[in-house]
Amino acid sequence: MVARVLGDAVNPKLFVAQRLSAFVLALAVAVHLATILYAVRGGLTAGEILARTHGNPAFALFYAAFVIAVAVHAPIGLRNVLREWTPWRGRSLDAALALFALALLALGLRAVYAVCA
């Protein structure tokens, strides 16, 4: 059996984390798309978006939750896909995907901060 840096005990937790983050994403994506469709009726400028989102804690909280769910969900799914379709396993795979998760989190939260702060 291949070496696994995350260990066997972590795998069910990844499974649970992936499902729970999927619940959040199902809701968040729907709200996100509905908001876009509602907001852009009749055109929309960056200035108008920022006017609505700046200093708005509801927007900040919603999109922060969205970004966290993405950062949890996407790397776990990508790990499963890579494990099935490539021979890549073990420490280097898990480390690469942990970095990917951090990158998603950092870029996403930076965007949330820029739009809402």
Add this chain to the structure above:
Amino acid sequence: MTQGAPALEIEIWRGAAEGSFQTFKTPRREHQTVLDVVTEIQREQDPTLSYRFACRVGICGSCAMVVNGRPRWTCRTRVSEVLENGNHIRLEPLRNFTVVKDLTVEMTAFFDKWKDAHGYFEPGDKPAGDFAAVKPDSKKRRAVDESIECIGCGVCYSACDVVEWDKDYLGPAALNRAWTLVNDVRDQGNAARLDAVARSEGCQACHTHMNCTQFCPKGIAPTYSIAGLKRKVWWRAFWGTP
């Protein structure tokens, strides 16, 4: 169909991992099974043809092969069910196994995975001193009944896409066996068993394609057994107990 009917054209894999198909012509006979055809070819035309069988009546499961692309017990497959273009059948060894020669496969890795999945009864340090009373209509006993008839023929393992992608995946048969033991009230090894099936190569890797359930000659649904394991593992991840 009687004797003297047009000859069957049987393509059979010859070799191991490397090899090619060899075509044999053999008579069409009434009520002929695919295993009958292979046996006739081996006895009448080419004694070097390797294949495996024992009971010939659907009890042992050792004659499983891929017939026209689908894994089946050849003893329970009538030629009339599977003929293509009126007289053609293609026979291959089971997929996802190492081929020993021709239609014979090495099954050690398959059964090793039953051990990896803790697919054996664990009486515990202090086995029960008396018979366990298990009501036939209890939920757990019914769950066992639905999955217990597996005879380890390897048809599900041959059909499984996930095994094809990930050679370490435990596979439907081993996980199905683990599920029967999870529901065995006498067994005391569930903590270790659920840890074993919760690995990356375990139940969560199943994509629910249901090929195993589609092709199981015993009518078992390993997909549902694996789904049951996923539920157990899910709650165990929260509460930490089986």
